[in-house]
Amino acid sequence: xxxxxxxxxxxxxxxxxxxxxxxxxxxxxxxxxxxxxxxxxxxxxxxxxxxxxxxxx
Amino acid sequence: xxxxxxxxxxxxxxxxxxxxxxxxxxxxxxxxxxxxxxxxxxxxxxxxxxxxxxxxx
Amino acid sequence: xxxxxxxxxxxxxxxxxxxxxxxxxxxxxxxxxxxxxxxxxxxxxxxxxxxxxxxxxxxxxxxxxxxxxxxxxxxxxxxxxxxxxxxxxxxxxxxxxxxxxxxxxxxxxxxxxxxxxxxxxxxxxxxxxxxxxxxxxxxxxxxxxxxxxxxxxxxxxxxxxxxxxxxxxxxxxxxxxxxxxxxxxxxxxxxxxxxxxxxxxxxxxxxxxxxxxxxxxxxxxxxxxxxxxxxxxxxxxxxxxxxxxxxxxxxxxxxxxxxxxxxxxxxxxx
Amino acid sequence: xxxxxxxxxxxxxxxxxxxxxxxxxxxxxxxxxxxxxxxxxxxxxxxxxxxxxxxxxxxxxxxxxxxxxxxxxxxxxxxxxxxxxxxxxxxxxxxxxxxxxxxxxxxxxxxxxxxxxxxxxxxxxxxxxxxxxxxxxxxxxxxxxxxxxxxxxxxxxxxxxxxxxxxxxxxxxxxxxxxxxxxxxxxxxxxxxxxxxxxxxxxxxxxxxxxxxxxxxxxxxxxxxxxxxxxxxxxxxxxxxxxxxxxxxxxxxxxxxxxxxxxxxxxxxx
Numbered sequence: 001x002x003x004x005x006x007x008x009x010x011x012x013x014x015x016x017x018x019x020x021x022x023x024x025x026x027x028x029x030x031x032x033x034x035x036x037x038x039x040x041x042x043x044x045x046x047x048x049x050x051x052x053x054x055x056x057x
Numbered sequence: 058x059x060x061x062x063x064x065x066x067x068x069x070x071x072x073x074x075x076x077x078x079x080x081x082x083x084x085x086x087x088x089x090x091x092x093x094x095x096x097x098x099x100x101x102x103x104x105x106x107x108x109x110x111x112x113x114x
Numbered sequence: 115x116x117x118x119x120x121x122x123x124x125x126x127x128x129x130x131x132x133x134x135x136x137x138x139x140x141x142x143x144x145x146x147x148x149x150x151x152x153x154x155x156x157x158x159x160x161x162x163x164x165x166x167x168x169x170x171x172x173x174x175x176x177x178x179x180x181x182x183x184x185x186x187x188x189x190x191x192x193x194x195x196x197x198x199x200x201x202x203x204x205x206x207x208x209x210x211x212x213x214x215x216x217x218x219x220x221x222x223x224x225x226x227x228x229x230x231x232x233x234x235x236x237x238x239x240x241x242x243x244x245x246x247x248x249x250x251x252x253x254x255x256x257x258x259x260x261x262x263x264x265x266x267x268x269x270x271x272x273x274x275x276x277x278x279x280x281x282x283x284x285x286x287x288x289x290x291x292x293x294x295x296x297x298x299x300x301x302x303x304x305x306x307x308x309x310x311x312x313x314x315x316x317x318x319x320x321x322x323x324x325x326x327x328x329x330x331x332x333x334x335x336x337x338x339x340x341x342x343x344x345x346x347x348x349x350x351x352x353x354x355x356x357x358x359x360x361x362x363x364x365x366x367x368x369x370x371x372x373x374x375x376x377x378x379x380x381x382x383x384x
Numbered sequence: 385x386x387x388x389x390x391x392x393x394x395x396x397x398x399x400x401x402x403x404x405x406x407x408x409x410x411x412x413x414x415x416x417x418x419x420x421x422x423x424x425x426x427x428x429x430x431x432x433x434x435x436x437x438x439x440x441x442x443x444x445x446x447x448x449x450x451x452x453x454x455x456x457x458x459x460x461x462x463x464x465x466x467x468x469x470x471x472x473x474x475x476x477x478x479x480x481x482x483x484x485x486x487x488x489x490x491x492x493x494x495x496x497x498x499x500x501x502x503x504x505x506x507x508x509x510x511x512x513x514x515x516x517x518x519x520x521x522x523x524x525x526x527x528x529x530x531x532x533x534x535x536x537x538x539x540x541x542x543x544x545x546x547x548x549x550x551x552x553x554x555x556x557x558x559x560x561x562x563x564x565x566x567x568x569x570x571x572x573x574x575x576x577x578x579x580x581x582x583x584x585x586x587x588x589x590x591x592x593x594x595x596x597x598x599x600x601x602x603x604x605x606x607x608x609x610x611x612x613x614x615x616x617x618x619x620x621x622x623x624x625x626x627x628x629x630x631x632x633x634x635x636x637x638x639x640x641x642x643x644x645x646x647x648x649x650x651x652x653x654x
Contacts, residue, residue: 205552
């Protein structure tokens with residue numbers, strides 16, 4: 001069974017790669033919202049946090 | 058020939074151990090002044106610098 | 115009391131700190147008020163390697179590259195930036211008769227700003243969100259403390275880290291921090307010294323130097339800039355827009371690098 | 385403006401910096417002027433080991449022990465004292481609402497003194513004179529800068545190194561430096577915190593605490609003191625003789641270590 005999870009935004013089923021890792025960003029195929037894989041076992045996703053450009057040294 | 062050197066203070070002959078190393082402090086047998094071995098090859102001595110007690114961490 | 119000149123010297127290899135310090139000493143001797151900001155990235159990589167916690171760099175989707183700063187990295191970062199580099203530069207300036215005072219952004223809350231809640235990175239082709247990165251942005255500068263010290267004859271020598279609003283040490287970009295300091299002091303000029311002559315039309319050809327950048331047409335410059343130069347140009351444009359007289363991107367590897375920059379050698383952003 | 389309290393917290397293992405910082409924060413909140421001086425010897429040994437330049441200690445003929453400080457050691461020393469330890473303590477104090485400012489003796493020429501032309505050591509039974517040791521003594525303190533900062537509401541957090549008269553960074557004893565700072569500020573009290581309750585009649589029996597030392601009969605205390613405690617007692621006596629209200633040698637491993645010391649827990653030298 002491929003790894004699947006429900007999109008918290010629109011409820012669609014989101015397919016994940018087998019080698020998905022914690023912290024990975026995926027897009028919901030239906031509503032295109034960005035999701036963050038917050039845990040792999042059990043598989044959980046959240047809306048990915050916003051992020052602006054300025055970075056450290 | 059044991060290692061010898063002339064005392065810069067009183068001219069006496071100062072005997073040094075075979076394993077004398079650079080920086081070593083020795084006392085002149087005659088005038089008891091403290092000498093520092095500043096070089097081993099060639100053998101050279103100077104009056105040892107004064108030194109007070111306060112030290113680093 | 116004249117306006118301040120803020121000089122930022124990069125931390126990459128090949129920087130001639132003696133030339134920079136001698137130049138700063140000359141300016142201070144003429145009564146100029148100077149704030150020197152420095153980096154330390156090359157040295158941080160070396161020490162991190164030696165301590166068995168090799169540096170990791172993350173590249174954002176839009177190509178910005180920066181240091182992955184977890185807790186242990188931040189400790190190494192402060193050891194090198196605030197310890198080794200800062201006190202080396204303070205020592206050199208003191209030996210040249212400049213009464214330098216070394217300060218990080220934590221000290222006296224000199225540099226404050228938000229810690230990034232999460233940063234995006236591309237690692238092994240995967241788009242990743244990292245939540246525990248100790249990096250962020252400078253939004254507030256305690257210019258009163260800098261003025262208090264300069265009025266009393268001291269020359270501030272500053273470096274990251276900054277202080278997050280949650281009072282954590284955060285890794286911030288040295289060029290953007292220098293730009294924020296220049297803005298807060300309404301500096302006459304901000305000089306960003308690094309191991310390139312300035313913005314190059316086609317990197318790495320050093321003869322393709324872009325002498326001037328008009329802030330009104332900054333996008334062109336941003337398009338030319340690559341890697342760290344992108345961040346420098348961004349900081350320069352922000353500074354000029356916020357009232358800094360001019361910003362010069364110039365070469366740290368020459369004699370009298372600061373004077374040359376002030377005389378227009380390099381890329382002047384106005 | 386009340387008189388200052390100078391607190392020195394040692395760098396040996398087992399020190400509870402959170403307790404010390406919380407206590408200092410309490411005093412500052414009550415309007416007391418505090419200067420915190422810290423060490424970092426245990427951490428310096430660890431990092432020196434990790435960087436492949438293990439620490440060497442030299443013991444003088446009269447039993448004083450101290451760190452052999454060659455150039456590379458001084459770099460590691462500044463990384464740990466001025467980088468890691470100093471900014472760790474500044475960060476803790478900032479998080480407790482204290483506007484701490486971290487400074488070494490190089491900064492603003494806060495601590496100056498002579499570098500030892502040569503130091504004596506006993507190595508493998510041989511009496512040795514070492515000429516390139518970067519260690520020395522604190523003779524001058526820039527108390528004007530400390531007062532300027534405290535008047536403006538900042539809490540100085542200081543550490544070695546000091547600046548030699550030839551403008552080199554030199555390793556100086558933290559306790560003696562704290563004593564010199566206390567003298568220069570005519571401090572009300574100097575509290576020397578370490579991982580022992582105070583001067584012990586027969587070390588290491590912690591119940592054999594000597595509650596009071598009269599400076600007029602300091603030799604007795606010096607005879608009891610061993611190793612680093614000798615240096616502490618020497619510094620304490622000098623400070624009191626030079627006008628510091630009182631010096632308390634106390635335990636850094638307890639809750640509210642500074643308040644307890646000020647209330648007389650430990651060895652009070654007067």
